[in-house]
Amino acid sequence: MTVGTGPVQAVSEHTHTAPVGSAPSVSAPVDSAPVDSAPADSVRWQSGSWDSAPWESAPVVSAVRSAAATDSLRVLARACWPEPADDGAAPPAVPGFIVSSFNPLVIEVAERCLRQVFGEPPAAEPRRAAGVGILLASAGGDQGTARALAEAVAAGARVPPLLFFQSNPNAVLGHVAARWGLAGPVISLGPAATGRGETPEQTCRLSLAEALTAAAVLIGDGDAREALVLAVEQGTVPGAAGDRAVALYVAGDG
Amino acid sequence: MADTDTRPQRGVGITGIGVVSGCGRGPEALFDAVLAGRPAFGPVTRFDVSRTGTGHAAQLPEVHGLASELVEVIGGALRRARLDRDAEPSGVVAQTPVLLAVHSDLRIADVTGQVAEGIAERFGSQPPCRVYTGACVASSTAVADGAAHIRAGRHERVVVAAGYLVEPDTFAVFDAGRALSRDGAARPFSKGRGGLLLGDAVAAVVLEAVGAARRRGVEPLARLSGWGGAGDAYHVCRPRPDGEGLARAIGMALRRAGAAPEEIAYVNANATGSPLADPAEAAALRRVFGDGVERLPVSSTKSVHGHALEASALLELIVTVLALNTGRLPVNAGFLEQDPECRLDLVLGEARAARPGYALSVNSAFGGANTALLVGAA
Numbered sequence: 186m187t188v189g190t191g192p193v194q195a196v197s198e199h200t201h202t203a204p205v206g207s208a209p210s211v212s213a214p215v216d217s218a219p220v221d222s223a224p225a226d227s228v229r230w231q232s233g234s235w236d237s238a239p240w241e242s243a244p245v246v247s248a249v250r251s252a253a254a255t256d257s258l259r260v261l262a263r264a265c266w267p268e269p270a271d272d273g274a275a276p277p278a279v280p281g282f283i284v285s286s287f288n289p290l291v292i293e294v295a296e297r298c299l300r301q302v303f304g305e306p307p308a309a310e311p312r313r314a315a316g317v318g319i320l321l322a323s324a325g326g327d328q329g330t331a332r333a334l335a336e337a338v339a340a341g342a343r344v345p346p347l348l349f350f351q352s353n354p355n356a357v358l359g360h361v362a363a364r365w366g367l368a369g370p371v372i373s374l375g376p377a378a379t380g381r382g383e384t385p386e387q388t389c390r391l392s393l394a395e396a397l398t399a400a401a402v403l404i405g406d407g408d409a410r411e412a413l414v415l416a417v418e419q420g421t422v423p424g425a426a427g428d429r430a431v432a433l434y435v436a437g438d439g
Numbered sequence: 440m441a442d443t444d445t446r447p448q449r450g451v452g453i454t455g456i457g458v459v460s461g462c463g464r465g466p467e468a469l470f471d472a473v474l475a476g477r478p479a480f481g482p483v484t485r486f487d488v489s490r491t492g493t494g495h496a497a498q499l500p501e502v503h504g505l506a507s508e509l510v511e512v513i514g515g516a517l518r519r520a521r522l523d524r525d526a527e528p529s530g531v532v533a534q535t536p537v538l539l540a541v542h543s544d545l546r547i548a549d550v551t552g553q554v555a556e557g558i559a560e561r562f563g564s565q566p567p568c569r570v571y572t573g574a575c576v577a578s579s580t581a582v583a584d585g586a587a588h589i590r591a592g593r594h595e596r597v598v599v600a601a602g603y604l605v606e607p608d609t610f611a612v613f614d615a616g617r618a619l620s621r622d623g624a625a626r627p628f629s630k631g632r633g634g635l636l637l638g639d640a641v642a643a644v645v646l647e648a649v650g651a652a653r654r655r656g657v658e659p660l661a662r663l664s665g666w667g668g669a670g671d672a673y674h675v676c677r678p679r680p681d682g683e684g685l686a687r688a689i690g691m692a693l694r695r696a697g698a699a700p701e702e703i704a705y706v707n708a709n710a711t712g713s714p715l716a717d718p719a720e721a722a723a724l725r726r727v728f729g730d731g732v733e734r735l736p737v738s739s740t741k742s743v744h745g746h747a748l749e750a751s752a753l754l755e756l757i758v759t760v761l762a763l764n765t766g767r768l769p770v771n772a773g774f775l776e777q778d779p780e781c782r783l784d785l786v787l788g789e790a791r792a793a794r795p796g797y798a799l800s801v802n803s804a805f806g807g808a809n810t811a812l813l814v815g816a817a
């Protein structure tokens with residue numbers, strides 16, 4: 186299969202200048218997912234925190250094209266944090282998750298993406314939802330939680346019990362899975378083969394490509410038919426200023 | 440088991456294993472301990488545990504850094520697979536991807552970077568191509584992915600490696616979550632169980648297309664006949680009590696192998712000694728095997744080697760391969776008394792002889808992630 190002839194994606198090859206909407210449009214969205222309502226030009230993105238829509242970057246475009254070609258993967262919805270309208274805000278706090286912006290970021294970006302596909306939670310059809318995997322890639326992982334834990338241990342201070350489950354990235358995926366009823370495989374991935382010194386924005390794009398490639402393997406192998414693919418990187422400054430997160434919802438052709 | 444695979448090129452074999460654990464260095468030390476039901480737990484000496492509710496874990500007495508241990512163990516697995524440089528000078532190893540499972544913490548980038556440098560230097564291999572951080576199913580997920588790559592023809596062989604060495608931060612946070620046993624023993628499926636104990640493990644396996652291995656003149660140690668993964672969609676950290684997610688993962692592994700439940704001769708269980716999770720796992724096994732579960736030998740070897748977090752599933756896969764190959768089933772140690780919610784045919788007291796069939800290794804993690812790996816005779 187060659188790009189542009191089948192259920193091939195939707196993601197512009199132009200990295201900085203082409204409006205998202207002018208790329209071949211995202212393939213037939215499930216349940217009328219309003220993917221085209223995503224901000225549609227790079228000027229808007231540059232006025233926000235990303236320098237361009239994250240799914241337009243070279244590693245993501247390449248991963249999507251490869252997945253489309255080898256596994257007939259289609260992108261049905263996409264979302265990110267921050268979007269231009271977020272304007273410096275922090276992701277909404279989530280009860281049960283403390284200390285770090287990592288878990289709220291995962292939940293918020295997943296929510297934005299899944300609402301496009303399913304509307305309100307839970308996902309409508311349990312049979313379909315049983316085939317939806319969730320994959321999260323993060324090179325840095327939950328830096329806020331890891332740092333809080335390391336500092337408490339080094340100081341001989343009491344470790345907050347909530348950090349127990351929060352210390353693993355799978356836990357927040359369990360939150361998303363339970364809220365939306367998504368019962369496919371749950372997979373957390375660490376650093377892709379990145380170099381050092383990338384910005385959270387660059388790293389997030391590489392992580393997204395990594396998770397997307399893993400989702401293609403999972404769907405190609407038959408353990409899931411669709412997947413929520415997430416990439417989350419915290420900024421170096423505590424307080425969420427540099428945080429980046431992206432979500433794609435993808436489906437195989439089966 | 441007769442070789443009934445009509446697509447020998449795509450059958451997935453296990454051609455190399457390497458392991459160090461709290462039981463000692465090498466597969467033999469591990470398997471001797473689990474067959475004897477001899478727990479490796481002792482007082483933690485590696486760091487101060489005076490502020491925690493327990494002071495026990497399964498530790499190697501002398502341990503190098505995690506990255507260095509990972510490189511050594513990968514080397515051991517490659518040697519057993521006859522893939523070291525002397526045996527395969529043609530760059531085969533250099534083209535073999537490494538899937539690595541390690542804990543997600545502040546050191547992860549350093550550890551993965553050091554492993555990449557170490558294996559490039561020692562074996563001329565590529566850097567780890569993917570890192571798995573999903574707790575107790577991290578390494579079984581990596582195995583499933585590796586198998587999927589081989590089955591799809593993307594690679595002829597993949598190395599899966601995983602490591603966890605008991606260290607202060609995870610010890611403290613598991614203690615804070617009241618997950619650690621307070622009586623110095625892990626008692627999976629037993630009445631009176633009080634939680635898990637952590638243990639060191641660094642492990643590696645070489646997965647290889649059966650046909651490719653045989654073309655090299657190497658007979659696989661075992662076949663990875665099936666694999667599956669499924670979620671609970673239930674809770675952040677609690678397992679679904681009816682075991683439906685884990686049962687689905689097991690069902691996927693059986694279907695992939697074309698195996699019937701009656702053909703399973705042993706289950707290496709995930710059970711950690713957790714009051715909530717052990718009954719959920721027993722419920723999952725009953726969903727799959729029905730009343731037959733009462734005649735299906737089960738043991739959780741975490742009672743001997745401890746819980747090695749991201750490395751646990753790979754450690755337990757190695758135990759499962761050794762059980763299948765030797766026909767001897769490891770002991771579920773630490774058992775006190777039957778829990779009516781965990782009515783299983785546990786291997787208690789001493790090792791048991793296995794009947795012919797497949798062996799299954801199952802794992803579950805936070806987030807409701809479940810995996811199943813099915814091992815068959817080569």
